[in-house]
Amino acid sequence: MLKAVTIEPILKVTDLYTLYYFQHKSGYRFEGESHDFWEIIYVDHGRASGLNGSEPYELKKGQMIFHHPNVFHNFRTGVMTDEVDEDCDIIVISFGGNLEVLEQFRDHIFTLSMYERNIFKQILDEGKQVYNKTNGKNLIYKKENPFEQEKVPGAKQMIGNLLEQLLLSLYRKQKECPSQVQALPLQSLGMEYQMVRQIILFLEQNLYNNISFADVVNHFNFSETQLKKMFRQVTGYSVMQYYRKCVVGRIEYHIQQQDQNFTELADLFHFSSIHYFSKFYKRETGRTLREYLKNSQE
Template sequence: MSNRYRHIRLKEQISINKIYSFHYNELNKDYVYLGEQHNFWEFLYVDKGEVEITTDFSTFHLKQGDMVFYTPNEFHSLRCNRKTPPNIFIISFDCQSSAMRFFSHKMLRLGNDERLLLSQLIEEGNKLFVMPIVGPHAHPPKKPKHPLTRKEKPEFGAEQMIKIYLEALLIRLIRNNREQTPKPKLSSITKEKGDRELVRRIVDYLEAHMSDHPPLDRLCAEFALSKTQLRAIFREHTGCGITEYVGRLRIERAKQHIREETSNVTEIAEQLGYSSIHYFSRQFKKATGMTPSEYLKTMKAQM
């Protein structure tokens, strides 16, 4: 009976079944990583700030939104710019697919769609792995200080979703950077309302006015949206409400100021619009599990 039905066996042009590392790092502005090499692929994505990467073949200056790939057995080192403490995301993995040659010695800039896939990949990683905030060591020990470890009860399908998102990200990067097709521009604000670009603009505005605590009415006027529309589109694309998102932004900005060591805790609390240093410390510990001073000690220990 089954012979009556014609089928097509699906091909896999990129297939990944082994992951060696998966971590999000918040680095000190003076951080230097002397380097390593290993017999599997790795990419590094800059989520915030800037880093300088040196490999066997070139030196790359990466800014927010940039990604660099290391081929198997390619030496690579990292240096921060001593000005801005960067946040980076690193995955190393095994892939024998011939299509991976496209990424050899290459730096790429991610678009909105690729960044979305990357954020989904990180989200699934948080569901599967125990991922402390760590920085690589200047002299890596023989055994990793924080080996990749599954959670005791990971969410159903998390491993497969990581495989899917990682393969999809690599496929999209190859497609987009081969074709180089110009993307059509949005013609009006009406089209933007249903797009991630609008949310990006709202986030940029919130970052620029973080200490002002912009009320919802001002945001509605700024982006020509009703309160219902604003709340709905923001939650759809960020997974949380505006107040919660601003709270996260303030903590991330606080962590950056602490790593820069240009302001003390009282000054940071004032700059970010907290009503008191005590309230700031409570919110910081609630979000990170550490007081501001404990966080600074942790960052210094990485150097």
């Protein structure tokens, strides 16, 4: 009598968010975002760079990186060290699921095999059945908000299955072909990037301390001009823009947790009063604390 062996998936893709193929002209900059689902960026042509959390990354053709949930990430065409920028085509896919095993992908860059690159091709083909096509500047297509109803049956399931196969293949690669997997921080990055990394880590350590640009400059021995220039080149922001963006993210995290009221949060973030705290939040986001609380409860 034959006994069945049950397939126990080691990871599951259960939700689809976006699928993009971008043809970016040299000089394109995406200022950055973070969200509570997964994202992968694969470079199909040219080179790209940016930040993954506090870690600068560089991707060549055929390479990809994971942005874990809630990790801030941005993007620019070309690599940061070169004076000459370049065009860059990328595939961006965002998704959710039971993906705890991918924790080990954090801050890693993968060089894809032909098999893995071919999976991207298949995902794009299936994507035509479930994602809306929007033409825009510099884009072949830009697809977001998959349809509930697919044009061809099983297209969403196909995308999920293919993504799982890609993830499983990368999971094996990390064990079997470590030469195809690079851990950040990139050793190849120059002193300037190490500087930016250190500044970001310093900012993150001081999210609750309401620091000023003078505090940053005083903490480091770098020239103020060089610091400003490099930070903007790598992150797309000024130091204090970047800091305020992180502070806002942390404030919103606490509001979602609902563990403290606004007065307590103003104290926690070392604002001198609830008044300045509210004003800061409104100026940065365009909405009031109370509006955010209401939205996050819906």
